[in-house]
Amino acid sequence: xxxxxSTLGTLYREEHARVLSSxxxxxxxxxxxxxxxxxxxxxxxxxxxxxxxPHPRAWLIRVATNKAIxxxxxxxxxxxxxxxxxxxxxxxxxxxxxxxxxxxDERLRLVFxxxxxxxxxxxxxxxxxxxxxGLTTQEIARLFFAEPEAIAQRLVRTQRKxxxxxxxxxxxxxxxxxxxxxxxxxxxxxxFTEGYARTGGDSLVRAELCDEAIRLGRLIVELLPSEPExxxxxxxxxxxxxxxxxxxxxxxxxxxxxxxxxxxxxxxQIAEALAILEEALxxxxxxxxxxxxxxxxxxxxxxxxxxxxYLQILAIYDLLxxxxxxxxxELNRAVAVAMAHxxxxxxxxxxxxxxxxxxxxxxxxxxxxxLARLGRHAEAARAYRAALVHVIHPAEKRFLEGRLAACxxxxx
Amino acid sequence: xxxxxxxxxxxxANLARxxxxxxxxxxxxxxxIDMLRRNGQYVASDALGAPHTARTLxxxxxxxxxxxxxxxxxxxxxxGFYVVDAKDLDEAIxxxxxxxxxxxxxxxxxxxxxxxxLPRSGGSPGDHRYMLAxxxxxxxxxxxxxGAGPPFTKLSPPGSATTLRLVxxxxxxxxxxxxxxxxxxxxxxxxxxxxxDAAVRLAAEAADARxxxxxxxxxxxxxx
Numbered sequence: 001x002x003x004x005x006s007t008l009g010t011l012y013r014e015e016h017a018r019v020l021s022s023x024x025x026x027x028x029x030x031x032x033x034x035x036x037x038x039x040x041x042x043x044x045x046x047x048x049x050x051x052x053x054p055h056p057r058a059w060l061i062r063v064a065t066n067k068a069i070x071x072x073x074x075x076x077x078x079x080x081x082x083x084x085x086x087x088x089x090x091x092x093x094x095x096x097x098x099x100x101x102x103x104x105d106e107r108l109r110l111v112f113x114x115x116x117x118x119x120x121x122x123x124x125x126x127x128x129x130x131x132x133x134g135l136t137t138q139e140i141a142r143l144f145f146a147e148p149e150a151i152a153q154r155l156v157r158t159q160r161k162x163x164x165x166x167x168x169x170x171x172x173x174x175x176x177x178x179x180x181x182x183x184x185x186x187x188x189x190x191x192f193t194e195g196y197a198r199t200g201g202d203s204l205v206r207a208e209l210c211d212e213a214i215r216l217g218r219l220i221v222e223l224l225p226s227e228p229e230x231x232x233x234x235x236x237x238x239x240x241x242x243x244x245x246x247x248x249x250x251x252x253x254x255x256x257x258x259x260x261x262x263x264x265x266x267x268x269q270i271a272e273a274l275a276i277l278e279e280a281l282x283x284x285x286x287x288x289x290x291x292x293x294x295x296x297x298x299x300x301x302x303x304x305x306x307x308x309x310y311l312q313i314l315a316i317y318d319l320l321x322x323x324x325x326x327x328x329x330e331l332n333r334a335v336a337v338a339m340a341h342x343x344x345x346x347x348x349x350x351x352x353x354x355x356x357x358x359x360x361x362x363x364x365x366x367x368x369x370x371l372a373r374l375g376r377h378a379e380a381a382r383a384y385r386a387a388l389v390h391v392i393h394p395a396e397k398r399f400l401e402g403r404l405a406a407c408x409x410x411x412x
Numbered sequence: 413x414x415x416x417x418x419x420x421x422x423x424x425a426n427l428a429r430x431x432x433x434x435x436x437x438x439x440x441x442x443x444x445i446d447m448l449r450r451n452g453q454y455v456a457s458d459a460l461g462a463p464h465t466a467r468t469l470x471x472x473x474x475x476x477x478x479x480x481x482x483x484x485x486x487x488x489x490x491x492g493f494y495v496v497d498a499k500d501l502d503e504a505i506x507x508x509x510x511x512x513x514x515x516x517x518x519x520x521x522x523x524x525x526x527x528x529x530l531p532r533s534g535g536s537p538g539d540h541r542y543m544l545a546x547x548x549x550x551x552x553x554x555x556x557x558x559g560a561g562p563p564f565t566k567l568s569p570p571g572s573a574t575t576l577r578l579v580x581x582x583x584x585x586x587x588x589x590x591x592x593x594x595x596x597x598x599x600x601x602x603x604x605x606x607x608x609d610a611a612v613r614l615a616a617e618a619a620d621a622r623x624x625x626x627x628x629x630x631x632x633x634x635x636x
Contacts, residue, residue, distance in 0.1 A: 118501060118574040120587035157571050161587070164572035165525050166413055168500040 008045050015057060016041075016134035017219075021106035022061045024113075024169055027068040028091045030159040034131070036071070040064035055100045062096040091169070107132070108171050108223045115184040116167045123158040124187045130155055132219070133212050143209055144194070181224070185233050185289065188216045192237050198393075203248065210241050221276075228285030231276050232293045238273035239296035242266040254399040258305040270300045291320040310340040327356050335366055343370040361390040365400060372407060381407040414455055414497055414529050415504040416567060418522040418597065419513045420590050421491035423463060426517060438633075440512040448496060453507065455495035456530055458602075460543060461630030463489040467612050469619050469626045476619035476626075478612050483547050483627040484591060488519050490545070490629075493600075495530050501574065508576050509583045520577045522590040524597070525568040535604045541631040542611035544601040548624025549594035563618055564599030595624055602631070 016037070023033045040063040044056070053059045097103055114128040129135045129143075137155065141148040161167070172180040195209025217234040224230055246264035247255055255261075277293050295316050302308040317333035330353050338346020347370050350363065357363035368383035384404035391397045429437075438459065448454035463482035470477055482489055494511065498504040501523070508514075508521045535541060546564050560566040573589040589596055601618070605611040608630065615626045 116501075117585045118505070118587060123587060161572050164527075164568045165523075165574060166500040168502050 012041055013134035017107050017132045019060045020131050021110035023064045025106050026065050026091045030162045032068050036064040036068040039067055057100045058098055065096050109169050111184055112171055112180055113169055115187050117183055119158060125190055126154050127158050128187050133216055143205055188213050196240055213237055228280040228283040229287045229289050231280035232285045232290035235273045235277035236289050236293035236296055238269050239300050242269040252395055254395050288324040291316050310336055314340045331357055331363055338370055343373045346370045359390055361387040377407045377410045414495055414526040416524050416526050417494040417508050418490055419492045419518050420488045420520045421517050422519050423487055423489045437516040444512050453496045455497055457494040459492040459632040461632050466627055466629040469615050471619055476616040483625050520575050520590045522573050522575045524573045527568055528566055530565050535635045537635050539604040539635055542603050542605055543629050543631055544615050545597055545627045546599040547595050548598050560599035563601045566599045570596040
């Protein structure tokens with residue numbers, strides 16, 4: 001890969017969203033617009049070898065838009081496409097501005113279109129990564145352990161649906177914005193957890209996914225500066241990600257939060273996250289991302305595990321449960337109960353969840369840990385065995401096996 | 413652009429309804445239709461006759477063969493439809509969400525774009541009308557367009573569908589058509605005929621080895 005090509009690769013990733021979103025403002029045919037944007041970047045790859053134009057973004061948008069309108073007009077020569085349909089497909093008229101500074105940022109429209117509720121969640125994620133984050137089909141396939149062909153097909157189908165069903169290319173009106181923003185934030189969060197929660201596989205891939213999610217999170221905050229939940233999500237991701245280097249040993253073994261070497265936590269990232277979170281909370285953020293970020297913030301602030309304010313954490317979990325009751329949150333709350341009020345209290349809280357979480361290895365592992373702390377090693381061993389029935393990831397499996405061996409060794 | 417709302421019912425629950433219940437739920441559509449007309453959004457709507465009274469034509473060794481019963485062997489069946497003119501999918505979703513059927517009998521409403529407008533169905537009051545519904549998969553219909561041509565009004569492919577359901581009292585959207593499977597509704601045609609047999613004969617003329625199955629169903633609502 002030559003220097004020029006990798007610069008173009010960077011340009012592609014940084015500019016794809018801006019260019020596509022501007023073309024879509026003028027040409028309401030998603031697959032066509034995307035195709036023409038690809039062509040424009042390819043043309044740039046050829047023509048800019050010697051010299052890039054003074055306003056590269058406007059250049060790309062103009063070339064892609066002209067190409068798309070050209071193709072639409074050629075289609076109009078065939079009877080199936082009526083002039084009326086053509087006019088509708090041409091979106092807002094007006095020529096593309098000559099200079100980059102005159103261009104409007106249309107990316108917010110693109111973001112909301114990609115995350116429209118009439119699209120399946122995987123479709124939303126794939127399309128957002130492709131068109132907003134500017135990842136290539138190959139990159140997406142690699143990150144999600146899928147075949148590039150399958151990703152490409154999904155992208156084509158999704159873009160066709162947007163065109164054929166006429167999913168509007170617009171930022172939702174104020175009444176709908178909060179709900180629609182929820183879908184956007186969920187897409188970003190799904191990408192993040194795909195990277196963060198994955199314990200198997202390439203650590204590089206995990207890091208890339210988290211980085212992409214954080215990049216998307218920053219973009220949303222940039223485009224919607226007065227949305228505290230968006231800020232909260234960014235803070236949450238930054239806080240979780242700050243622990244990245246401490247979560248696994250060099251050999252890829254799991255290190256629990258209490259055991260992590262906190263000197264490996266990224267302190268400046270934590271500081272940034274806490275500042276963003278404070279701003280969000282002051283602006284009235286009180287949704288699930290804000291609360292989860294507040295919990296993560298309390299962990300991040302504690303210099304050592306023993307300094308962690310678990311009473312506060314538990315109080316926030318109680319608020320979180322009231323607005324978002326998921327099995328994982330219930331489980332985490334029960335663990336906080338144990339940390340705040342002791343293992344017996346924790347076991348009681350877990351007992352109440354046994355039907356909800358019977359198939360969850362983390363539930364059994366949490367029980368086992370508390371039983372072990374109480375010296376009830378035989379019961380702890382049984383619980384670790386139950387956890388091993390349900391665990392999937394090899395690194396987690398090894399961790400549980402280690403714990404089980406310790407229990408068996410401790411039996412009288 | 414026109415969109416068709418395909419209203420699916422739980423046939424077992426539907427058959428258990430009393431005449432009075434049916435009358436009330438049919439009447440609940442009147443204010444909705446009035447609203448659509450006022451907004452210039454109304455194109456067409458009909459309630460369909462019972463699925464077990466339908467006939468389905470399939471082509472076998474080049475000849476159309478009619479069997480009794482609807483196309484789909486499922487508990488959920490198409491019970492009626494609307495065709496509306498809406499500016500985009502959001503408007504169509506808003507209209508479908510407020511369709512009275514969602515509060516009465518509907519299990520789901522599938523929204524499918526209809527790129528070519530439904531022709532004004534002629535007919536005089538008192539006519540017997542029938543809906544011919546063309547079902548097929550991509551292979552049978554030769555890809556996206558394929559055999560869903562005249563006399564059928566083509567629906568956009570199933571990939572462009574969005575389905576509304578009521579989940580815990582709230583409208584939930586899902587991507588795609590209501591029914592699973594590769595054979596999906598591809599086109600519709602409304603005809604006047606003396607009786608079901610006559611309608612089936614008309615359908616046989618439209619049948620084709622390339623095409624999938626054609627379901628012939630009576631239309632309950634009178635010509636407006």
